[in-house]
Amino acid sequence: MSLLIAEVIVDVATYHVDRPFDYQVPIEWQTVIETGCRVKVPFGPRNVLGFVVGLKDTTDVPAGKIKPIAEVLDMEPVLTKEMLAMAKWLKNNTICYEIDALQVMLPSALRAKYEKIVVLQVEKEHLPVDVQGFFQKRQQVNMKEFERADLLPLLKQLIVQKMVKIDHVVKQQGNVKAVRMVKITQEAQVIAQAIADTTRAVKQRLLLEWMLQHLGEIFTPQQICEEVGISSAVLQAVIEKEVAHYTQEEVYRDPFTKDVTRTQSLQLTAEQHVVLKAISEAMEEQVAKTFLVQGVTGSGKTEVYLQAIQKVLNEGKQAIMLVPEIALTPQMTERFRSRFGELVAVMHSGLSVGEKYDEWRKIQQGKVSVVVGARSAIFAPFTNLGLIILDEEHESTYKQEDSPRYHARDVAIWRSVYYQCPVILGSATPALESFARAKKGVYTLLTLKQRALQQALPTVFIADMREELQKGNRSMFSQQLVEAIRIRLMKQEQMVLFLNRRGYSSFVLCRDCGTVVQCPNCDISLTYHRTTEKLKCHYCGYEERVPQICPQCQSDHIRYFGTGTQKVEEEIYKLFPEARVLRMDVDTTAQKGAHETILQAFGEGQADILLGTQMIAKGLDFPNITLVGVLSADTSLHLPDYRAAERTFQLLTQVSGRAGRHDKPGEVIVQSYTPDHYAIELAKTQDYEPFYEREMFLRRRFSYPPYYFVTLIQITHEDVMMAAEYAGRAADWLQANLSQQTAIIGPTAASISRLQNRYRYQCLIKYKIEPNLINVLQRLLAMYRAEWTKQGILMTIDLDPSTI
């Protein structure tokens, strides 16, 4: 038999190993191992996790040197051929390690967890008495036991004296949850024979006759006993006659909590019909076409998605529906479950590791055909995709900020080419670059200008908060908003009050010297958490108690600028003691399921006002909401981000869209200190195109995307001089190696100039066409990985940064 060699990508993220290594497949596993299986392989002094990415029968590794695979973790591959190809593409297009690209496609339960094991190297008697007890009859002990006993220094000595050594053991995390079931034989003959042999035992005969009615079926032992009215001893006796046998059947932890009522397709409006038709045609022709569906809020985009997915299912294919994490509300997922029932898997960050794994298994085993999920669901292991949808495609959460730094939109388009199926990008306020691509014909633009039930878009008023101040109104509510709330309370209609918290954080300020309490590790002010009375850093997790006196000048004139929502709530109660308020923010939704409970209560009319942050901007569809108030439209406008205006416009449009979605007309009041800003003015008409034109004009003038592409190189070091110096080297090197027309901006200090005790510098590459970019970046990376890392430098490259 010829030698079988596996090419394995190992779970070690360093430059020198970012390629497959050859391992020998032991004879007994030659029929078991396939590409896409996980294995454990020896690498250096330890065993690590690896993915088989290829099989072959020759190798350049000398016969004596080639090592065998140590263990096979999967009987069936966890990675498809498509995923292996996708990983290569991700590696080149986002510049990441191949192992990172492979890992991101799998649920965390399938990623490796390493445990450190202390292995005895000498006779136990030679050990110091203190540790002999650890090794009783064992040769090895989990290092955690030493840790717990505070014996790490002693352990270190033992290692130096070579009395023990440390091994790394790969541990599998998620386990399939299985239960013992009884499978009845397929063959009536066998049971008939058993019945003939069983003359006296009445109960056994009863059971055998019942089994004759359920050939080939599977039940739990309890089900059978209850159904037939027998004891487990009887069941056991019958199983011994070999008419049935025990099997381990997988069960799934079901993250859904309640049943849903089924819904049918709605009669589409003329506009919706046109959109669905265009998409259906692309599905029939099996072409990889990307559609941008720009539809005003409430125009019935979701209904179009549902019907497009129905068509996909009719063809026996599968669909991925992506939603931003924050919009993955129970209301949203319920719409899919009530249309497609058990065929839907849901993937979001609220699930436990085990639940996520189960949802993934359902997809992998073809038990479901639709997945509704956040960003990472784009990697759902379907093998016959017919459609991919990104709802709210402009959302920045579709971009992953860690390696691999991918954008779900790009992955969607890559997969659509692989399967020759369409992609739908949907939004009321598309990302500027998407709309630009649609205008150029790269994407096919489809629009929904009317709301589905012909309701008018809500009327938007801008309340000028500067005027309010001049009139002597120092509260956070304008006269207009107070009046509007009063009317709604009287008419018993519901309202949503939205506090724009992007760029607005609560902090502690000394009124005598102006000091704002900062994180000791980061260049960021600490955030005040009222519930715990603590100051926290949202970047590194540092926390401390709220100071009683100013750390700078010892004054006790300390002032808290609270999280906002709580303060707003208090003010509402002062103005309207009778109002019933539900608050939805990080504090009230910390517990699992809290989100759901709040929305349900609001839906049932248990409150008049839903008060919240970003969380309530999306996806809500309640008939009784007639007023939306935006308390602070400007806070997101003044961030150091070229997309600030775009994000503000998108947010205002989204929230406004929550009002008047059914038969009652809606009203929106936007409070602002800069009412003349175009992002605020244009949000008033909720007209996307004028905003698009205006913003594109500015982007061109300042050479920003989408006119230019940008790549962000970030360099950090504990020493500020080192960070600056190496950022300078990177900039010089790029300047020398990229074309003349490409601009290198920087090095400059990053907008957060220090994070987790590391100083941060960056350079920006701005270009229109740069065919050498990937190649040049890869060379820079090679230099960094070979030399700079030794100096303690960390460098990241982001080819599509969401903020710069």
Ligand SMILES: Nc1ncnc2c1ncn2[C@@H]1O[C@H](COP(=O)(O)OP(=O)(O)OP(=O)(O)O)[C@@H](O)[C@H]1O
């Ligand atoms: N063809 C239709 N006939 C009747 N009602 C419809 C139709 N299409 C959609 N609707 C209803 O109109 C409302 C808005 O539709 P939907 O939520 O699908 O819009 P959307 O564009 O996805 O909204 P948004 O982007 O604002 O969240 C929903 O209550 C939905 O049930």
Ligand SMILES: [Zn+2]
């Ligand atoms: Zn002070």
Ligand SMILES: [Zn+2]
């Ligand atoms: Zn910090």
